[in-house]
Amino acid sequence: MQELDSVVIRFSGDSGDGMQLTGTQFSNTSALMGNDIATFPDFPAEIRAPAGTVAGVSGFQVHIGASEINTPGDEPAVLVAMNPAALKANVHTVKKGGTIILNMDAFTDSNIVKAGYVSDPFTEEKLEDYLVIKANITKQTTEALKDVDLDNKSKARCKNFYALGMTYFMFNRELGPTETWIKEKFGKKPVLVDANTIALKAGRNFAETLEAIPNTFVVPKAKIEKGTYRTINGNTGTAWGFIQAAEVAGLDLFLGSYPITPATDILHELSKHKNFGVKTFQAEDEIAGICTAIGASFAGSLALTTSSGPGIALKAEAMGLAMIYELPIVIVNVQRGGPSTGLPTKTEQSDLLQCMYGRNGESPMIVVAASRPSDCFEMAFEASRLALEHMSPVVLLTDGYIANGAEPWKIPDLSKVLNQINVKKPTGDSEQWLPYHRDENQVRTWAIPGMAGFEHRLGGLEKAVETGNVSYDPNNHETMCHIREEKVANAAKNIPAQTLEGEDSGDLLVVSWGGTYGATHMAVKQLQEEGHKISLMHLKYINPMPSNTEQLLRSFKKVVVAELNLGQLRQILNGKFNLNASGYNKLQGLPFKISELVEAFKNELG
């Protein structure tokens, strides 16, 4: 038995092979056994893409470790390939010397052709650099289930648990958590509980007796901060963060949304929690999604809408309206590969400029971004807090990678953190009240229908200062544009100061934002350990930025902005601070690899 500090495993198969489930089980079991983990579900946009083709391959990569894990890993050490297409799609990412487990039953002539191989895949791929374990996973699963009262097709469907059992043996994983899960999931159909449990054990036993697996591995418990942990993915964390914000603010939570990948799981999750007073409105389109939310905000709810880039494009006019109304609302953009329909299931950070500027007129908006799956809870809370305390729409940016990716999360103690929001309800006499009278931060108050004496009208036409009545006065318009700009800028007083990882000055400052944190953090850490004068500034508050941002940027000889777009934050920083930052950019629908960042930053360091 060999001890490893960390290992990366990729489960890969046809869209219908259950690889997401298999990967999730491996991840959850590892987390429960005390490892740090990071996951990366990577699946096609089609629900059932043509079976057997590379386009239809669904993958789930998990990185488990005895030390800090921040990314799903650059190169898998183990690949489980359930068919030829899965081999073809992934073999080139596997670490040299790694292990490849193949389901030989799927290597039929027709599947080999569908995968795009012209001859024997094993010679074509030159697999001599890998340890290849060929197993008849489908046949052996069916055989193991011969006494179970199921048809053969249903028996064969349990093959993913057989494969999972094999990996559990290789990595000394406990079967218990998955057995419990199977019981809960299939409890109503005892025959399926039996079948999946038998398949899991059979796979494990097969691996144990198989001489082809020369070595097994243990990944000891990670030494992480004490506390109670759970696994969380970004979309669930986001949904829960809003529930917490509504509880703290003492408001009902209202979500107006239209289904769109990869944001829909937030709608699914919130729809489960109506006992918190959550109302979810599945609208007829993206526009109605945000319009119902603005209506609910006018009526006094903490309101939000959730979407991705194409949906945000449709919501732009209503976002501008919420901005000029000065009503609190959160717009969540779970970014995916663009432009247009783009790459719906892949990740990207290319909607930053859209969210900052993609509206007619001068339309400033608060923009924040979550850094990792376990940060989504906090940033959803923060987005709500800023919306309510600054009477402004707030955009929360996440992305497909952190939305679907999971990691352990130290459950926060809500008696100590994320428990204060100051709702701007009017106080005092309604006779004196004016809809657009403002406090020292230019924030107006929020009077809602039902409050006697506060009857007022909001509109999208330019409004006079203080009264909010329609005004076409030229100077008033200019004044109002400045006020709205200033109001958003003032939110900088209400956010934490920017921190750096590393020294406060040096040769190179890496700037990143949003869901790339895990990779930039690990790359910078590695270079710091090698002795380089490099630091990381990871931005979560993008508009406004923390007030010390400029000073930090100016304390380094060079600045490089790493982002999954063609340089959108770089453009903002260079424009705003007159910098000459360079960029490291990638647009492949995939997260950064640590190795590519290390190389890029080394080049910058010279």
Added chain:
Amino acid sequence: MTENPTYKKKDFVSDQEVRWCPGCGDYAILSAVQLAMTKIGRKKEDIVFVSGIGCSSRFPYYMNTYGLHTIHGRAPGFASGIKSANPNLSVWLITGDGDGLSIGGNHLIHILRRNVDVNLILFNNEIYGLTKGQYSPTSQPGLVTKSSPYGSIDRSFTPAKLAIGAGSTFFARTMDTDPKHMQEICLAAEEHEGASLIEAYQNCVIFNDGVHELFTNRKTRDDHCVFIEHEKPMIFGKDKNKGIKLTGSTLEVVTLGENGVTEADLLVHNETDERLAFMLAGMRGPELPVAIGVLYRVKDIHYDEEICKQVEEVKAKKGPGDMTALLHSGETWEN
């Protein structure tokens, strides 16, 4: 519960100067609606007027209630959000034939389908007014406008048919020249639980003057409109001697006393009959009068009540939400 105050019309007049063209039908509708508000038995602070974009959509600025002037075509979304967030509010939606049937057609059918308890008044003047005179989805084919100098080649919607097709539970028709009738219809709409769509024939004095003249002019109105009432025979005409008769599946105008026709031969209105409502919706001159009044009214579940009911049901079943319990749900472990 405190007693509702007694209101006068001026209580619903805002301090904003009304800026419609002199002679516009909107003035009469505004006045009738302000009067209706004194009679619906709701507190001023519980009333919200919502509109989209267009001449009619300036309406909320002139009502001394809560109000939202929103974006083009999307008022049903805002109104649905308001009513779902707080079903205690009396929500009114003001729209036009361009706002409600063209750019906002999708939202209109969905608010009707969900049956959100909102009262919608669709000002139908068969023209785009605010953009200075282009044909709309209710303009008759052939209409010459700035964007159709050789005549419009668009076929037109009949709002009533669209509404009934979309699953509307209340559809009524009224007109700017009959403020008393309009008030009655507003009260009926407020009383109805569910989406109530009121089509108001409204005259655009600048770009489509007289489009409804035959039906709305007091001189010709009685001979070209039948004011329908539930369970009453359909009688109309200056001399109250004409009626609507259903022969087979065809509606026809008959004269009482001629050819032995008596009141007993006439069609009796039934508000709950969807097929009848559809036939009435399609009546149009010169052979037939247009139907004015409540064409269709049925009870059904309405969204705003259902959304709250579900919250209460889940609360009763699972207990009120507990954030700490939620965070610790599923599998957790100690490190």
